[in-house]
Amino acid sequence: MRLSPTDWRNLTLSALALAFVACLPWLVGNYGLSIGVTIVMYTVLATSWALFSGPTHYISLATAAFFGVGTYVTGIGIEYLPYWTLLPLAGVIGAVLAALVGLATLRLSGVYFVIFTLGLAEFIRQVITWGQNVSGAKGIYVLTSITEAHIYWQLLGLAALVYLLGWAIGRSRLGFALRIIGDDEQVARHSGIHTARAKILLFLVPGSVAAITGAILAPRYVYIEPSLAFTPMLSFQVVIMALLGGTGRLWGPLVGVIPFTFLWEGISITVPNQTTLLLGVSFLVIVYLLPKGFVGLFGAIRRRMGSEGLV
Amino acid sequence: MDIIVTGLLLGGTYALIAMGLNLQYGMARIMNLANGEMLVAGGFAAFWFWTAAQVSPLLTVFIVAPVAFAANWLIYIVFLRPLVKRARSRGQLEVDSILTTFGLSFVSVGLMLAVFGGDYFSYSYLSFPVHILGDSYGANRVAAFVSAVIICGALWLWLDRSRAGLTIRAIAVAPDSARLVGIDVGKMAALAFALGGAVTATGGALISTFLTLDASTGVMFTLKALIIVIMGGVGDIRGTIIAALALGLLETFVATLIDPGLTLAAAYLLFVVILLVRPQGLFGRRTT
Amino acid sequence: MKRRTFAQIAALALATGFAAVPASAQDTLKVGAVAPKTGPLAGGAAVSYWPNVKLWVETVNARGGLNVDGKQMMLEVIEYDDQTNPGETIKAVQRLVEQDQADIILPPYSTGLNLASAPIYHRYGIPMITSTATTDKADELSAQFPNVFISLGGAQPIALGAVEVLTELRDRGDIGNKVAIVNVADAFGIELANVAKPAFADAGFELVYESSYPLGSQDLSPVMKAVKSADPDAFVAFSYPPDTFALTEQAQIEDLQVGAFYTAVATAFPSYAGRFGESIEGVLGIGGVNADDEAFQTYAARHEEVTGAKPDYWASAMVYSTFEVLEQSIEAVGLDNAAIIEHIKANAFDTVIGTLDFDENNNNPSFWTVGQWQDGVFKGVASTGREGAVDVVVKGPWK
């Protein structure tokens, strides 16, 4: 793989941008930082989600399941293992879980996949609580000295990894295969693409990234219990943000996450009693008015400007 | 014996939960993820009529059903018909309807929170024991089971015998061909969707006599209903009934003989096994 | 919007009933409250938490406001919904401090959300008198977060309270030796069951049935049938709100005849009595209050008058009492958080649940553990040193 001058320029710009946002903890107060954590967390989750769901059109609602597993890896593991080993461990466990789910459902139609992933978080939660019940383990405390800024930097690092990975996949045979699958699965198969394998491989990305995210955030929660770790809202919010941005481009989810986070802040502040209602309404607005997200909107504007330029 | 009767009663409950969704997904081709909220709304209505005026939930259903029918008709016309028109393929419609009904489910939870508050609501109705084959069971569960039998039976007869039922089944099997033989597919789909909503709300009113609900519990029921519909085969009434009964029996068996902590896990396992062995569901037609 | 509504109510109350000066901008204190209005814990918060926030602010404003360093300050509430999501709780608390510049911040709701936000309260030095968190790690927590006070007690004493009450009934000869225990397979239920099971065995009880069921089980009749066939003398369920209702109903259907019937969370809810009426006479449950105490009765009456609903007989009064602790401390030392924390550590407070006094671990050592429905009121029968416990009675047949 050779890099063109444009690639080098983009990489340099990205690195500069990353360095700049890494300074956030010194630039804003705690509240600003907590919004920063929220934005980076959803950027990581939504971007990795879109890496899979964008080309395959499978709507995965399993984010909460992987995330919850990740928080438990930290919660349980922190007593036995050094903290830095936990993140890769969470990634591996998330990937294994994703592979199992993928093997079971990705050969089937998209609907089964949606339902399966919708129930997955609930299922894992049941199994974990049952395990706690049998083993007599209590709710888990994660009392560490890790601060919000540490969490922020770890998430930023993960975000950089996700972008690099997405960029690399986009330039690889796998990425090309996925674009073909997204366009026409039958053509893909008859062109010699192992479609199920490609999809399962790709599904490992959101699985392990969400698990690592959960592992990073666990110290922030202090006390981990299944109903908080596996909250289904997380899966839904990731889907909305990714779709709002648009899944066609690597940077699509980011342009969904940032406005959505601020919109959400605004809603929480002004109408704290109706957050669910407004979340639903924003969902509807996206489906009806922005079916291709901001990416699609930009594309349409650019096309229009381009055609005007020609005339 | 005891296990079987308990399991069948639970299965009847599940049939009530899933039947409406089967009509909506199987016939109207809308994967309605706001289905559970319709169920909770039905339960709310029953609760409200009971506490305000001591109206029996068995009578409330005659108010709930037509209101839910009208509400779902409107939902279909306003929100879903534009999607059906816009969709270029079945897959696209599926994705769009999933997202839309997600949104609708949040909106309904929000509305119910605003109207009723976040509190649990429960009341006692027919909570005395009935003796069947030497064991005692809650009268409200038996009543719900009997209602489930009546509703499922009536639906089956209607779909199997009446002209409207025939046309609905026709669009479920082959929407494009149905259009060619002069069936107004849009209208029939709206009818099936509205009917499904009415059945779900009725189920909600009935099960609220023995389950404690609150505004945010809907998604639990949606999930159960989806699993049952997929297991039974999309668009097949018999399949849904059998899958519901099988699930009820399985959960009761596991709860009684193995460990009540594993009931939901077992239900999920059954779902996965059926998906792997027969992806089209127990009674579904294999699509080629 | 919400804030303005409260301010309007306060202003209206002043203008009509109490001839005090109308609130002006500099005379108000901003009170921040973060708790679930949606999500899995919204149901509990709607019963025990939010009504008390409303009641407390109205009560304080109705008597002319809070006396801060000799100046009467009216209260104005800023409410945030954390959607039962710890991340949102953290963010909302930070928002209250940094954006809204709230003067007083109330503790959040539930064990998990309280603990998740404890580091944030700690960093800002805000006193956090939790009223809905149960933990057995109070000493560790207070070592790491000295600003945190625990008032609701831990799982251990609560479970042991149940054992103690049953032991008393047995030793009086009211019930036999066989006990059946079930629990919901979720954090709190598991913790309670794990403490209670060995304790029952140590007390000489025979465990004739034990089992757990998942949160959200739709049918508990297999559980109750199994309990019934084990023929226990006492039934103990460490349950959550939906299953507390379901288990009670199933017990009535199965006609489970036991001398002691115990269910956990929600037994003390008014809606429990609302649903089952007189049939729950003698039912034991988690929590309890000194129901005959005048302070509580006044509180209950005010609660119903202001919020339109009755308080529950466990957490409601506890939540309110922690607000009172904060109120009295502020009036004593002003708005200096460090001084407030010291004041809370050093003093005992007279509240609606009686005297509240935190020990050296910032823990409230005396709290109600078991209550019982007697004559339509859920009265405390066991506690770790509270006054006003009534004698436990043996439960008769279901009515």
Next chain:
Amino acid sequence: MSAVLSLRGVTKRFGGLVAVNAMDFDVAEHEVLGLIGPNGSGKSTTLNLISGALPVTSGAIALRGSPITQLPAQDIARRGIARTFQLVRLLPSMSVLENVMAGAVFGHRRRWGYEAEAVAQTMLEQVGLAGRGHMAVGQLTYIDTKRVELARVLAGEPRVVLLDEWLAGLNPTELEEGVALIRALRDEGRTIILVEHVMDAIRSLCDRCVVMASGTKIAEGTPAEVLADPEVIRAYLGDDDA
């Protein structure tokens, strides 16, 4: 003459309906085989069985002697059988060049990067679309979409090419171009199975024909032989006229 592809007793049932009944035939290296027959006789289904689009009910298919009967479509494609579709299937979000590259990257011979691009360019030249690689597929005329699909198939350098009514729907001028294109492939020595209705094309292109009716092979031989066969005529025109 060794058989590149051979079918033995290949049968496909849809429930009670036998769509393809015990088909036996061989395709030799460098041969153009026409698979013909009236509508609904099972030609396209046979093609779908060979390419793995449908599972075979019974019988055996072998490519150069090794069985491919139960393989999934992608493995069959990888082993060197590539196909076009009855209704042209292009990848709508991709450029013409990328469409062709799909074949070059994942087909029988697998390439990547500049090499794949170069192969795709060559194939575009071969089908007469040189210099149009940057276009969106939506901008193409009907025959050009067919050319792109053909180029995608050829880019993987398959051993056997299956063309499913590739000439259908073309106007007379386009038809001439299309026939010339396939003839050029034939002259290159490609092995091709052609499902076709256009009789003139069959006569001029095919070395040999297999005729199907109601799922069964009723004749086999050179185009001239089979088209003179009374049974074939009866199958095309119906029993009444015979």
